[in-house]
Amino acid sequence: FDDHELFLIFVLCSIAMRGLPLSLLILVTSAAVSSSLQRSRPPISFSAQILPSEVSFRGVSQSYPETWFRTLFSSVPRREFAIQNLSIDFKGFLVIRGASSSGKSTILRLLAQREAPISGSIDFLSNSPNKPPHSKPIYLQDKPLSSLSSSINNNQYLTNCHYNYNEELATFLANSIGLDTTKEELFTTSDMYKQELIRACMESIVMVSPSALHSNDKDNNDSNDNEDEDKKSVSWRGPILLLDEWMDKETSQTVQKVEDSLEALVRDAGALIVCVTHKPNLFAKPHPTITMCAGQILDILDE
Numbered sequence: 001f002d003d004h005e006l007f008l009i010f011v012l013c014s015i016a017m018r019g020l021p022l023s024l025l026i027l028v029t030s031a032a033v034s035s036s037l038q039r040s041r042p043p044i045s046f047s048a049q050i051l052p053s054e055v056s057f058r059g060v061s062q063s064y065p066e067t068w069f070r071t072l073f074s075s076v077p078r079r080e081f082a083i084q085n086l087s088i089d090f091k092g093f094l095v096i097r098g099a100s101s102s103g104k105s106t107i108l109r110l111l112a113q114r115e116a117p118i119s120g121s122i123d124f125l126s127n128s129p130n131k132p133p134h135s136k137p138i139y140l141q142d143k144p145l146s147s148l149s150s151s152i153n154n155n156q157y158l159t160n161c162h163y164n165y166n167e168e169l170a171t172f173l174a175n176s177i178g179l180d181t182t183k184e185e186l187f188t189t190s191d192m193y194k195q196e197l198i199r200a201c202m203e204s205i206v207m208v209s210p211s212a213l214h215s216n217d218k219d220n221n222d223s224n225d226n227e228d229e230d231k232k233s234v235s236w237r238g239p240i241l242l243l244d245e246w247m248d249k250e251t252s253q254t255v256q257k258v259e260d261s262l263e264a265l266v267r268d269a270g271a272l273i274v275c276v277t278h279k280p281n282l283f284a285k286p287h288p289t290i291t292m293c294a295g296q297i298l299d300i301l302d303e
Contacts, residue, residue, distance in 0.1 A: 047233040052270035053240050054091040060120035062106050082106040083295040093266050093273045097280050098292035104276040108242045112137045135204045137240040144196030173198045176268040177261035190257035204239035238270025248279050255282040
């Protein structure tokens with residue numbers, strides 16, 4: 001229940017206990033129902049096959065030779081093995097912790113495809129026939145400041161569908177994480193993070209239509225039939241979100257509100273969320289956690 005619903009329940013109970021007229025009870029009940037209807041959102045207007053995103057490291061190593069830039073700006077100018085022979089499957093909501101220069105952010109940069117490893121393989125598990133391609137990894141580090149509207153209207157990552165699903169996808173994501181994008185009052189800090197999650201998910205997801213997935217089949221329908229089919233169902237892999245100390249400077253109250261949204265994206269949208277943090281205690285719930293030390297896995301805690 002939100003604050004408005006709890007207040008209405010309190011009023012109803014007070015009326016019932018004090019034996020006030022039935023007409024007043026009906027009036028307050030009607031107000032509660034009306035308020036609930038105003039907050040509800042339209043149902044999702046399309047059928048989606050949502051596959052969870054997963055990434056695998058197999059024997060992955062990375063090193064950083066000493067350069068003038070690293071000599072000036074890095075606390076460890078030369079790192080022979082930033083990570084060493086790392087093998088792990090990334091899926092769901094995963095937390096990575098450890099001291100500085102332990103390899104945490106190196107893992108995120110490799111997942112984001114900003115760097116290539118010196119050895120080993122990184123597999124996005126998206127090579128199956130008739131399955132959607134892997135999502136675009138999105139790196140989140142800076143505190144969000146912008147609004148959502150421009151991201152919805154200008155999103156260019158759903159081009160594999162004949163039908164424009166921007167608004168429907170944004171509504172689906174907002175419903176999932178519990179963000180009311182229609183409210184007129186100022187957004188809270190947690191709302192701003194939720195807005196940024198929606199923007200990042202829309203940028204990450206590569207949504208494809210059934211006709212695109214089966215384009216190599218022998219018996220294809222004509223373009224009009226395919227377009228009608230596209231309007232009925234689509235397919236995608238969950239967004240890949242990489243959080244590099246994204247909320248480490250926020251209060252536990254803000255972090256825990258966003259935490260619920262992250263869990264909802266994993267559950268409803270098949271998201272892969274990898275969160276590097278120095279402050280895992282800000283989370284309210286335990287999550288699978290990797291502890292890094294000197295480029296190697298010191299401990300894995302499965303929750």
